[in-house]
Amino acid sequence: MAFHQGLSGLSSSSKALDTISHNVANASTVGFKSGYTVFGDLYASAMLGGSTSLQVGNGSQVTAVWQNFTQGNPTVTGNPLDMAISGNGFFRMMGTDGSIAYTRNGQFDVSRDGFIINTTGYRLTGYAVADANVSPPVFQGEPSVLYVDTTNVAPRETGAASVGVNLNSSTTNPLAQTPPGSDITAYLNATSIPVDSYNYTTSMTVYDSLGNASMLSMYFVRQSDPVTGDPLNTWDVYARLDNDVVPDPADPTVNTGLPLEHLGEIVFTEFGVPDTTVANNGVFSMSRTAAELATGADGLTFTLDLSRSTQWNSTNGVTTAPRQDGYTTGRLTGVSVNSSGILEGTYSNGQTKAIGKLALAEFAAPQGLTSLGGNMWAESYDSGEPAVGAPGTGVLGSVTSGQVEESNVDLTAELVNMIVQQRNYQANAQSIRTQDQLLQTLVNLR
Known part of the structure; x- marks a missing residue:
């Protein structure tokens, strides 16, 4: 029948x-x-x-x-914590009970406890940062739950600063027109620095160990031949911080402190570039004691690199943007993932720091995975053990932030x-x- x-x-x-x-x-x-x-x-x-x-x-x-x-098609969401995998990998998740699950759903958010979670409460795992102050950052070897520290990032004292300027080759010593007997040091040490006492000035911000900002002002004065008065290819460099106390020229006992500091000289060749035969040409050192800073910080010492400057027949101005490695304290303003799968925190002081690196998992037989619901799977005997690694490793694939897989x-x-x-x-x-x-x-x- x-x-x-x-x-x-x-x-x-x-x-x-x-x-x-x-x-x-x-x-x-x-x-x-x-x-x-x-x-x-x-x-x-x-x-x-x-x-x-x-x-x-x-x-x-x-x-x-x-x-x-x-693989499903990627779609743009604009949310920096949304992620799409291009490859065979799965996001590795951990439940509050320590169980491990895997998913292709890259919709994540930061919980109030600082964990990166999906809609079911599972926490994203990856490689924690071992040292974020080196480039590239160093990460730990075993995956764990990723954690976003929402406390303020500590300030960092400036240790190195640099800027490149062009100093017009057609200019002459500005003090050549000053009254006989005028002294450049006295001129520049005045409480108000006359604009006709230097050829060019520029400034940048530096930071002490407490994150206090100071304005570093640099003044460039072209030297001239003491006999003929002809301009030379050597420039004097002077500097001061905005919290330096400039003495009163009329009464040196009043407002005693640091005068405008003569850092040294930059010597250019006939081609308008720094002379490399001169040792440390255009590289200077500035230092202030705690008493001189009077900010509560334990002094400030940094190098100032002007070696990318030029002396060409062009307008005075900055040619290479000012850079320095210090910063004030900052609060976390956002979290995103870069193309290498590194989770980065963005802070209000303009800094970006590595928080961790994603861990992806790949299976020899993904059809053997056990479905848990909520777009998650668990390892099974049929699927085999997962191969876990960072994005870009083997066939795990890359991760794109701001997208999800449909x-x-x-x-x-x-x-x-x-x-x-x-x-x-x-x-x-x-x-x-x-x-x-x-x-x-x-x-x-x-």
Whole structure:
């Protein structure tokens, strides 16, 4: 009788329709992987001594529901903590109970406790920072839960500063027109520095160990031949910090403190570039004691590199932007992920610091993963153990911030499959109806 075969066909088609409906329902679920039903036939027994030519089929069964792990299309969200994987990797997550799960859904946020979590509360894992003050940062060797420290970042004292300027080659010593007997040091040490006492000035900000900002002002004066008065290719460099106390020229006992400091000279060649035969040409050192700073910081010492300066027939001005390695304290303003999978914190003082590095996992047989719901899977015997590493390693793939991976459900294909399974269901129902009619014929024989 064909009742059992028909019923098994109805059951198989029904389960296939369940899978298709599940796919359609998750067509807009981020990171969702569609499933497909695998069928197998059934044989009850062989008749007449086991002759295979007379073996009777017993219908069909669902042998497995496998998932399709092909990559979905990326879509831009603009959220810096949204991430899309381009490759075979999975995000490695840890539950509050220590259980490990894996997902392709890259929608994350920072919890109030500082953990990076998904919508189910699982925490993103990666490699914690061992040393963030070197470039590139050094990370620990074993993955752990990533943590975002929301406390303020400590200030850093300036240790090195640099700027490049062009000093107009057509200018002359500005003091050549001053009254006889004028002294450049006295001129520049005045409480108010006259604009006709230097050729060019520029400034930049430096920081002490407490994060206090000081304005470093630099003044450039071209030297001239003491006999002929002709301009030389040597420039005097003077500097002061805005918290320096300039003495009163009329009464040296009042406002005693640091005068405008003569740092040294820059010597240029006939081609307008620093003369490399002069040792440390254009590189100077500035130092202030704690008493001289009077900010509560324990002094300040840094190098000032002006060696990228030029002396060409062009307007005085900055040619290489000022740079220095100090900063004031800052609060966390945002978290993002760069192309190397490094999680970075952005702070209000303009600094960016590494917080950790993502850990991705890859499986030899991802179809063997156990689905946990919520777009997460767990390792199983069939999937094999995961290979864990940083983005860009092997086939794990790269991570793009500000994007998520769409569901890989193909709605057109699913709707076609739905029609096919609907017809299969109807056909199996018809086989049962036909068998019922045959039985009815037998019943009616009298």
